[in-house]
Amino acid sequence: MIHAADAETPEMQAAYWVAVMSEPDVPPHVERQFELWMSAAPEHAGLYADCLAAYDAPALGKALTQVRAQSGRPWLPYSAAAAAVLVTGLIGWGVWSLRPPSAEPAHLMALTTGPGEHLSAPLPDGTRIELSGGTELKIRYGTKRRVVEMLRGEAYFDVAHDVARPFVIAAHKTEIEVVGTAFNTDLLPEGAEVSVYRGHVRVRDAGQTHDLLAGDRFTAAGTPPLSHFDASAEPDWRSGWFEADAVPLSRLVEEINRFSKVPVRLRHAATGRVIVSGRYHLSDPDLVLKALENGYDIRVTRTGDMILLDR
Amino acid sequence: MSAARCTHPMAEDWADLRQAVARYALSLTRHRDLAEDIAQQTVLKAIEYQQSNIVISMHALAFRIAGNLVREHYRRQKPLADLEAASELACNNPLPDRVVEDRAETRALMQVLNAMPPLRRDVFMRRRIEGQSCQEIGRALGLNPKAVEKHITRALMDLQVARQRWRARHEEGNQ
Numbered sequence: 020m021i022h023a024a025d026a027e028t029p030e031m032q033a034a035y036w037v038a039v040m041s042e043p044d045v046p047p048h049v050e051r052q053f054e055l056w057m058s059a060a061p062e063h064a065g066l067y068a069d070c071l072a073a074y075d076a077p078a079l080g081k082a083l084t085q086v087r088a089q090s091g092r093p094w095l096p097y098s099a100a101a102a103a104v105l106v107t108g109l110i111g112w113g114v115w116s117l118r119p120p121s122a123e124p125a126h127l128m129a130l131t132t133g134p135g136e137h138l139s140a141p142l143p144d145g146t147r148i149e150l151s152g153g154t155e156l157k158i159r160y161g162t163k164r165r166v167v168e169m170l171r172g173e174a175y176f177d178v179a180h181d182v183a184r185p186f187v188i189a190a191h192k193t194e195i196e197v198v199g200t201a202f203n204t205d206l207l208p209e210g211a212e213v214s215v216y217r218g219h220v221r222v223r224d225a226g227q228t229h230d231l232l233a234g235d236r237f238t239a240a241g242t243p244p245l246s247h248f249d250a251s252a253e254p255d256w257r258s259g260w261f262e263a264d265a266v267p268l269s270r271l272v273e274e275i276n277r278f279s280k281v282p283v284r285l286r287h288a289a290t291g292r293v294i295v296s297g298r299y300h301l302s303d304p305d306l307v308l309k310a311l312e313n314g315y316d317i318r319v320t321r322t323g324d325m326i327l328l329d330r
Numbered sequence: 331m332s333a334a335r336c337t338h339p340m341a342e343d344w345a346d347l348r349q350a351v352a353r354y355a356l357s358l359t360r361h362r363d364l365a366e367d368i369a370q371q372t373v374l375k376a377i378e379y380q381q382s383n384i385v386i387s388m389h390a391l392a393f394r395i396a397g398n399l400v401r402e403h404y405r406r407q408k409p410l411a412d413l414e415a416a417s418e419l420a421c422n423n424p425l426p427d428r429v430v431e432d433r434a435e436t437r438a439l440m441q442v443l444n445a446m447p448p449l450r451r452d453v454f455m456r457r458r459i460e461g462q463s464c465q466e467i468g469r470a471l472g473l474n475p476k477a478v479e480k481h482i483t484r485a486l487m488d489l490q491v492a493r494q495r496w497r498a499r500h501e502e503g504n505q
Contacts, residue, residue, distance in 0.1 A: 031487060038482040040390060043463050047386050054387035064350035064389065072357035073490040074458070075397055077404065078432055082439035083455055145459055163405070180459050183404050218461045 032056065033066035037074050043218055043233070077183060084145055084179070128158040132172070135278045135302070145179035146186065152277035160184075173205040173277060178218075193224040193239050207273060210239025214248055259302030268293040268317070271307075272328065279304035279326070286329035290317070293330070347388060348373045351396045357497075358400050368403070372396045431500065438496040442488050453478055454485040 036053055039045070045053075057063050073079065130150055132138050138150040142158070144165070150156065154172025159165075162184070167176075169190040178186045178197045188195040190204055190211035197220050205212040213222055214236045222229045222237045229237055229245060236246045261274045269291030275283050278301045285291045295315055299307045308326065311317040320327040352369035359365055372395045376388065385391050443451055452471065456462040464475035464482075473481075 030490070031483065034486040034490060035479070035483045037486055038457075038479055040393075041457060041482075043461055045390070050386040050390055054389060057387070057389045061346075064346065065353055067389070068350045068354035068393075069357060069494070070486060070490050071393060071397075072354050073493045074486060075358060075400070076435070076439075076493065077358075078435040079439050079458065079489065081432075081436045082443055083459055085436070086440055086443045086451070087455060087459075177460070180461055183401075185405070217463075217466070 029060065029062060029066055030070070033063065033070040036067055037070045040071075041074065080181060087145060088143070127160075130154075130156045130158065134276060134280050134282075142179075144181060144184075147177040149175040149177075151175075154277070169204060169206050169211070171206055173203070175203045191239070193222060193237075196221040196223070207239075207270065211237075212239070212241075213237045259300060261299045261301050263295050263297055263299060265294050265296050267291055268295050268311075268315070268328070271295055271299065271311075274299075274301055275304050275307055278302055281321075281324065281326055283308070283326045283328065286320075286327050290329050293317070343388075344373055344377075347376070347392050350389070351392050354393065355396055355400055359403070364403065368396055368399045371399055434500070435493070435496060438492055439489060442492045446485060446488065450481045450485050453481040457482055 036056060039049060040053060057067065130138065130140055130148065132150045132152055132154045134152045136150075136152050138154075140148045140150065142148065142160075144160070146165070148156065148158075148167070151173040154174055155170040156172075156174060157168040157170065159168070165181070165184050165186045167186075167188045169188055176186075176188070176197070186197040188197070188204060190206050193211040193213070195204065195211070195213055197218070203214040203216065205214075210224070213220065213231065215231045215233050217233050220231045222231060224237070224239050224244075231237055231245075234247050234249070236248050238244055238246070259278070261271065263271055269285060269288075272283050272285060272291065283304070293315060295311070297310070297314070299310065301307060308317075308319045308328075311328070312319055315330075317328050317330050320329075348369045351372045352365050355368040356362060356365035359368075372392050375395045376385075376392050379385065379391060379395075380388070443454075446454075449471065453467055453473070456467045456470070462470075464478040467473070467478045468475045471478075
């Protein structure tokens with residue numbers, strides 16, 4: 020137990036600096052203060068080394084995951100649908116821990132949502148994946164890597180830090196590698212769009228590597244591929260909204276289809292190139308279509324099994 | 331003169347830095363040669379880095395490099411964790427008693443975590459596992475960022491003390 024009286028021991032200062040320097044973003048003036056403290060006394064560097072080692076110790080990562088699993092309390096409030104997935108995940112985990120550690124792949128799971136569905140999936144390592152409608156993921160947890168293959172759709176990942184097992188997402192030709200972070204991946208026909216909400220993500224696409232930090236967005240085949248967005252707000256679809264900032268109609272249709280039970284199609288490709296802007300309430304596709312009719316002169320035709328758009 | 335020292339550390343500064351990094355790597359790997367090797371590589375990489383970049387804190391840079399090297403080492407080691415590979419490449423692999431040792435360390439740390447006030451544990455988990463900033467943690471748990479920082483510092487103190495105690499006891503037992 021630490022009392023206020025000995026709060027200023029060098030050991031405590033070292034712990035304080037480990038706390039400060041483990042921030043995801045350390046501003047330059049703080050880093051300068053840290054260097055001053057480090058050179059202020061010969062024992063500081065050693066004490067910092069000890070404390071940082073305690074923080075980085077793989078045993079601590081394991082201890083934290085186990086304590087969290089024992090507490091039996093969900094990490095975040097989950098929806099009813101997610102609880103079902105949590106059970107599936109935990110059964111898979113139990114089977115895995117009985118098997119020899121070399122068995123690879125260790126943990127296999129497929130997650131799928133239909134149009135309009137929304138699924139929050141906590142994984143046994145503390146990672147949480149939220150699937151938007153019309154999304155399909157294959158999850159392979161091995162001893163070396165945690166791999167999620169994104170086949171279609173859009174998902175929000177809140178990835179648990181595990182230095183020994185990098186978390187990798189394969190989305191078409193784009194590969195996204197993560198270290199403890201939260202981000203959104205949108206699989207568009209042209210490729211993936213990756214938006215980083217927290218931490219640090221490395222994207223490999225078309226032979227190029229991009230390092231993304233919070234607020235950075237990568238769009239495959241985009242010109243330019245890198246842009247910025249407001250990372251303090253949650254992804255729109257998690258609340259059922261889509262903020263269109265001068266996007267082609269084809270993109271908005273893509274988003275509508277994640278929510279609409281009846282598929283929406285463009286009669287001609289040219290219609291898809293119409294540029295639209297505005298805030299659309301995707302969880303009510305009829306309302307979005309009405310807005311397009313009124314605002315952009317888009318003709319909406321309902322056939323038996325689909326909705327056709329043209330102008 | 332002192333300005334020159336800031337941007338181009340002298341030989342003895344590199345030696346001090348190297349020593350601190352070696353201490354960090356040894357504490358993590360418990361393998362003296364490996365720790366020395368990591369410290370050596372760290373200093374070389376840091377020297378190379380500062381030739382083309384502005385470095386505010388050489389210590390921060392060095393510990394970041396060393397952390398990556400240790401992680402890389404674990405990553406390379408992990409796939410060889412099965413016994414067949416272990417017998418062939420014994421020198422690179424955790425020995426069975428080492429695995430037992432790691433588990434005991436995990437248990438010791440779990441005890442500390444379980445004894446912590448739940449709020450502090452929650453704060454610490456958000457930082458260590460999720461990599462959240464003080465700002466984010468504060469927003470999620472209704473604390474001000476300074477209070478979050480204090481919780482992380484105290485949690486670290488407790489864990490660090492327990493880990494040192496555990497290591498001392500363990501090293502005694504080995505002799």
